[in-house]
Amino acid sequence: MVSVQTTQSFxxxxxxxxxxxxTEQLQQAVAQLKHQxxxxxxxxxxxxxxxxxxxxxxxxxxxxxxxxxxxAGMNPRALAEKLVSQLxxxxxxxxxxxQMEIAGPGFINFFMSxxxxxxxxxxxxxxxxxxxxxxxGAGQAVQxxxxxxxxxxxxxxxxxxxxxxxxxxxRLLQATGWSVTRxxxxxxxxxxxxxxxxxxxxxxxxxxxxxxxxPADGYKGDYIKDVAAAYLQGETVVADDxxxxxxADVDDLDAIRRxxxxxxxxxxxxxxxxxxxxxxxxxxxxSLYQEGQVEAVVQRLIEQGHTYEQDGALWLRTTDFxxxxxxxxxxxxxxxxxxxxxxxxxxxxxxxxxxxxVNEQGADHHSTITRVRSGLQALNEQIPQGWPxxxxxxxxxxxxxxxxxxxxxxxxxxxxxxxxxDEVGCDATRYFLAARAASSQLTFDIDLARTQSQDxxxxxxxxxxxxxxxxxxxxxxxxxxxDVQAAQQHLxxxxxxxxxxxxxLLTRFPEVVAVAARELEPxxxxxxxxxxxxxxxxxxNACPFxxxxxxxxxxxxxxxxxxxxxxxxxLDLLGVSAPESM
RNA sequence: GCGCCUAUAGCUCAACCGGAUAGAGCAACGGCCUUCUAAGCCGUAGGUUGCAGGUUCGAGUCCUGCUGGGCGCGCCA
Numbered sequence: 001m002v003s004v005q006t007t008q009s010f011x012x013x014x015x016x017x018x019x020x021x022x023t024e025q026l027q028q029a030v031a032q033l034k035h036q037x038x039x040x041x042x043x044x045x046x047x048x049x050x051x052x053x054x055x056x057x058x059x060x061x062x063x064x065x066x067x068x069x070x071x072a073g074m075n076p077r078a079l080a081e082k083l084v085s086q087l088x089x090x091x092x093x094x095x096x097x098x099q100m101e102i103a104g105p106g107f108i109n110f111f112m113s114x115x116x117x118x119x120x121x122x123x124x125x126x127x128x129x130x131x132x133x134x135x136x137g138a139g140q141a142v143q144x145x146x147x148x149x150x151x152x153x154x155x156x157x158x159x160x161x162x163x164x165x166x167x168x169x170x171r172l173l174q175a176t177g178w179s180v181t182r183x184x185x186x187x188x189x190x191x192x193x194x195x196x197x198x199x200x201x202x203x204x205x206x207x208x209x210x211x212x213x214x215p216a217d218g219y220k221g222d223y224i225k226d227v228a229a230a231y232l233q234g235e236t237v238v239a240d241d242x243x244x245x246x247x248a249d250v251d252d253l254d255a256i257r258r259x260x261x262x263x264x265x266x267x268x269x270x271x272x273x274x275x276x277x278x279x280x281x282x283x284x285x286x287s288l289y290q291e292g293q294v295e296a297v298v299q300r301l302i303e304q305g306h307t308y309e310q311d312g313a314l315w316l317r318t319t320d321f322x323x324x325x326x327x328x329x330x331x332x333x334x335x336x337x338x339x340x341x342x343x344x345x346x347x348x349x350x351x352x353x354x355x356x357x358v359n360e361q362g363a364d365h366h367s368t369i370t371r372v373r374s375g376l377q378a379l380n381e382q383i384p385q386g387w388p389x390x391x392x393x394x395x396x397x398x399x400x401x402x403x404x405x406x407x408x409x410x411x412x413x414x415x416x417x418x419x420x421x422d423e424v425g426c427d428a429t430r431y432f433l434a435a436r437a438a439s440s441q442l443t444f445d446i447d448l449a450r451t452q453s454q455d456x457x458x459x460x461x462x463x464x465x466x467x468x469x470x471x472x473x474x475x476x477x478x479x480x481x482x483d484v485q486a487a488q489q490h491l492x493x494x495x496x497x498x499x500x501x502x503x504x505l506l507t508r509f510p511e512v513v514a515v516a517a518r519e520l521e522p523x524x525x526x527x528x529x530x531x532x533x534x535x536x537x538x539x540x541n542a543c544p545f546x547x548x549x550x551x552x553x554x555x556x557x558x559x560x561x562x563x564x565x566x567x568x569x570x571l572d573l574l575g576v577s578a579p580e581s582m
Numbered sequence: 583g584c585g586c587c588u589a590u591a592g593c594u595c596a597a598c599c600g601g602a603u604a605g606a607g608c609a610a611c612g613g614c615c616u617u618c619u620a621a622g623c624c625g626u627a628g629g630u631u632g633c634a635g636g637u638u639c640g641a642g643u644c645c646u647g648c649u650g651g652g653c654g655c656g657c658c659a
Contacts, residue, residue: 051598052602063640104601187659191658363587363652367586436594439587445594457607463621467618530607537622538622541624542624581619
């Protein structure tokens with residue numbers, strides 16, 4: 001993991017700059033209109049510059065006249081006229097904006113000058129792989145916890161979604177100047193682990209899941225057989241920097257448990273590695289017990305007066321913090337319920353100094369949010385109420401042969417992340433799982449993804465990149481390689497409609513990244529890349545690059561290189577490769 | 583019953599703190615390879631944004647109610 005250090009000032013980024021510039025100009029115009037008593041003196045409108053959806057509406061637009069009309073006591077278009085005439089009186093505005101028009105119910109549309117638009121080419125060139133990155137996070141620490149699968153089975157497609165979304169979140173946060181720690185938390189000692197051990201033991205004894213002596217809630221998947229076989233053969237597995245050698249003793253349940261956990265952790269790590277996802281910290285639930293952190297949290301909660309004894313159990317009054325019912329902390333058997341170590345774990349995060357934490361989880365664990373936050377509030381440690389943040393992804397439905405494949409570890413029937421990577425490919429799998437809003441349920445049709453592997457959406461974007469790389473190669477082979485100096489002098493030659501579209505898209509990228517990071521929505525990047533790739537393909541088909549006329553050729557090659565760079569940067573945010581040829 | 587998510591084209595999904603004529607891909611139909619990669623491009627068709635109200639100059643977006651789907655509601659994790 002590389003912490004992104006951006007030294008370049010991005011204040012000059014044209015779209016961001018232009019918005020700030022026009023906001024300021026509009027503020028002055030409003031002040032003038034107040035002075036003329038057109039607008040009431042106490043009126044403080046929120047000035048909003050929006051990207052236009054339709055290029056017929058220019059590059060930027062403001063709804064200022066619409067929101068201010070009522071206060072001004074005049075119709076929006078008339079007010080817009082007054083605002084525009086104020087702006088037109090400013091020479092700076094004349095320089096930056098070629099045209100202003102009043103449209104629709106009263107929008108003011110701004111058309112940026114050609115020079116302002118083509119400036120993006122030099123900016124992309126200068127920033128290179130960091131174009132679109134920013135220092136919004138100002139180097140602050142943020143921890144992202146994701147996947148956090150328990151080592152009771154292979155990673156399935158749901159974990160894959162968590163891995164894809166979580167990893168993209170990390171990339172987005174890094175790109176916007178946050179110092180990101182990626183963390184994987186797992187339970188290595190609870191009841192489910194005991195179940196795992198019993199299941200492996202049963203397999204080691206040669207039992208089948210339908211046998212009378214099979215453990216009640218045992219894991220029936222075939223992988224349990226593999227673990228049992230490896231255990232009996234005395235294999236050594238390395239996971240999380242620890243080597244575990246199988247005792248090969250069927251009666252030693254503790255040894256079986258340690259081996260099984262290590263074996264499955266190793267499998268998960270191999271899957272994640274194949275998925276190009278890695279972590280900085282692996283956090284074991286057992287360490288919270290070993291270091292007394294669970295007990296300390298319980299004591300603290302008791303001291304703070306939010307607990308009570310009832311029915312032989314210790315309860316936390318989570319209803320004090322918005323929960324719909326109180327929750328048991330310590331069971332009648334003396335053990336703690338799962339959320340107590342969860343609270344201890346999050347207190348641990350807080351004490352490690354993470355003032356910002358994002359937890360990426362499956363929505364089926366939604367109920368933990370209130371409990372964890374309640375527990376943290378009850379500690380009275382001055383932890384903010386909305387801490388930590390959560391990104392929940394909805395369920396993934398897997399379709400195979402037109403039928404839904406039920407995901408059940410215990411039934412042993414599920415599609416593993418590894419299956420998907422092998423069948424669909426890492427790039428396409430990542431793209432499929434990250435390209436949709438996490439809040440939406442996702443149908444992953446394996447047959448479709450596999451049979452359509454030739455025209456998967458991700459290839460459309462990669463192909464745009466490869467095509468531009470190919471143009472570059474062709475240019476070099478023919479001795480027509482891009483001359484940056486020459487190109488800079490002839491950027492005004494980029495007059496084709498398709499070129500304006502691509503330029504416009506390139507100026508939007510930094511905002512897309514910033515918004516996707518702020519909203520914690522990686523799919524916005526995927527959406528943008530699709531748009532940019534479409535713009536590139538259309539341009540490619542409409543305009544030849546390697547034309548005889550050198551000025552035009554250099555200008556186009558310069559734009560092509562900028563587009564290639566942005567495609568590459570965007571794909572990198574998704575963890576998808578940007579091939580130079582396909 | 584309660585909580586969270588969700589409902590947009592035949593299918594899978596977008597729609598940037600509420601903005602202008604709701605957009606893509608797949609599927610369907612019709613065109614474009616002697617020219618930088620046809621994994622591409624151009625065009626046609628496809629919609630009462632689940633239903634009913636409300637707020638607003640303006641609602642797919644916000645509020646209320648209803649309906650359908652998913653997930654959760656344990657002294658499991």
